[in-house]
Amino acid sequence: MSSQPTRQLHLNAFIYPAGHHEAAWRHPLTQPERVFDADYYQQIAKTAEAAKFDGIFFADGPALRSEARYNAAGRLEPIALLSSVAAATDRIGLIATASTTYYEPYNLARLFSTLDFLSQGRAGWNIVTTSSEAAAENFGLPAHPDPSIRYERAREFVDATVRLWDSWEDDAVVLDRDAGLYADTDKIHRAEFVGKHLQVRGPFNAPRSPQGHPVLVQAGASNDGRAFAAQYAEAIFTAHQTLDHAQAFYADIRSRAKALGRNPDHVKILPGISPFIADTERGARELEQEFNELTVPAYGLFQLRGITQVDLSEIDLDASVPEDIFGDAGDVTDNKRSRKQVVAGIVAREKPTVRQLLHRLAGARGHRVVAGTPEQIADTIEEWFTSGAADGFNVMPPYYPGGLEVFTDTVVPLLRERGIFRTEYTGTTLREHLGLPRPASQFAGDRVGSHAS
Known part of the structure; x- marks a missing residue:
């Protein structure tokens, strides 16, 4: 084996309660009766931590x-849940989803700061x-804001x-106990933020947390999402079906970040991968088929409408999907709705029937599903990692908890043999796992006019 390269793969476990396949809860390998129990998620987190994953990640929405x-x-609400997971783990990063549309900055800042303190520096937002x-x-609002307004508010x-x-x-x-001095108030500053959508006076009611601040993560790949990610994100979760599309996204984000004066190496790009794993490729495909046969078409059509705004319910399940129905999806560089563009690409390449499309999306809602042996899964991961498509992956097991255990038991050792994934943690915080610097306070050295009163 060659000497270990400097660049190392990053792996997160993306936790979706029963598993990422939409019919997972019906399969005997899953435990849907436990999805509201804290110890279920602690078990999953411990599996990921034992394999030296960078973090675990929860999607969410209000x-x-x-x-x-x-x-x-x-x-379950993910920030509170991850506080429970923090108490049961030592090193694994803890990434929770929270909305800039339906929170306010001060209360969300408190929640994530608290998680970062409780976990000793493992929080990500x-x-x-x-x-x-x-x-x-x-939330008592008459309508959901348009994407452009949501991203304006998100930046603020x-x-x-x-x-x-x-x-x-x-x-x-x-x-300083002797002097009776707890804090130097000249070093505590009001935020004094005034924007079009938000106003926050500050200062915050807690010191900087162990990481300086939690790792900033983003998951949108639309045009608005890419611009936002290039400006703010330290890790990006994304969905791609093909290597060339992933490479184009990877190059685009790094170019945008560099143009904004950021170090592109401090923006980690992590596509999703949902692996069905067995000793043989045939066995893996049979396992995938088992799950697909448990799907309910009405649910798949509901999900498809949710991610693409396209309704196929009037088309026979065994009829071909009309390609022109996704005609406004755009391409890899001109996309208003990124997931719709992923689905449009599947239809253009594979010419599926409605049923076949529903099965393609059942596994991970547009993320890449791979069925194969541990070697084949490792080959895919290594190819994307070494060819400018990814810095790592969000691992999205089709079923929990066993799907993650199979991946950590069979694929992770192969990645280590190839010298691209750690054998031990070298740091204690999520930033250290990801190779990200601890940010300095933007107020450091500012002593005029902004301190707390």
């Missing part, structure tokens, strides 16, 4: 987005603007939140 008639719908129209009604939200986290300089806490 509405019941799935059709509960046909799936194990509903979610997956920044979303929320795509669910149903969310607005849960992140700016305000980071200013709050930065408002205490690193050495603001003095702890």
Whole structure:
């Protein structure tokens, strides 16, 4: 084996309660009765930590987005849940999704700062603007804001939140018992953020957390999402079906980040991969087929409408999907709705029937599904990692908890043999796992006019 390269693969476990396949809860390998139990998620996190994964990740949204008639719908609130997971683990990163549309900066800053303290520096915030129209009604609003407005607010939200986290300089806490001095208030600053959508005075009511501030993660790949990610994201979760599309996205984001004066190496790009794994390729494909046969077409059509705004319910399940029905999806560089573009690409390349398309999307909602042996899964990961398509992956097991265990037991050892994945943690924080610097407070050295009063 050649000497270990400097660049190392990053792996997160993307936790979707029963598994990422939409019919996972019906399969005997899963445990849907446990999806509201803390120890279930602690077990999954411990599996990921034992394999030296960078982190675990929870998606979330402030509405019941799935059709509960046909799936194990509903979610525990991820920041509170990850506080429980933090108590049961030592090193694994803890990434929660929270919406800039339906939170306010001060309360969200407190939640993530607290998680970072409780976990001793393992928190990450997956920044979303929320795509669910149903969310607005849960917050007494007449309508869900348009994407451009949501991203305007999101930029202000992140700016305000980071200013709050930065408002205490690193050495603001003095702890001088003899002098009776707890903190140097000249080093505690008001945020004084005033924007079009948000105003936050500050200062924050806690010192800087162990990482300076939690890792900023983003998951949108639309044009608005790419611009936002290039400006703010330290890790990007994305969905791609083909190597060339992933390479184009990877190059685009790094170019945008560099143009904004950022170090592109400090933006980690992590596509999703949902692996069905067996000793033989045939066995893996049979396992995938087992799950597909448990799908309910009505649920698949509901999900398809949710991610593409395209309704195929009037078309026979065994008829071909009309290609022109996705005609406004755009291409890899001109996409208004990134997931719709992924689905349009599947239809253009594979010419599926409606049923076949529903099965293609059942595995991971547009993320790449791979069925094969551990060697084949490792080959795919290595190819994308070494050919300018990814810095790592969000591993999306089709079923939990066993799907992650199979991956860590069979694929991870192969990645280590190839010298591209760690054998031990070399740091203690999520930033250290990802090779990201600890940010300095933007107020450091500022002593005029902005300190707390």
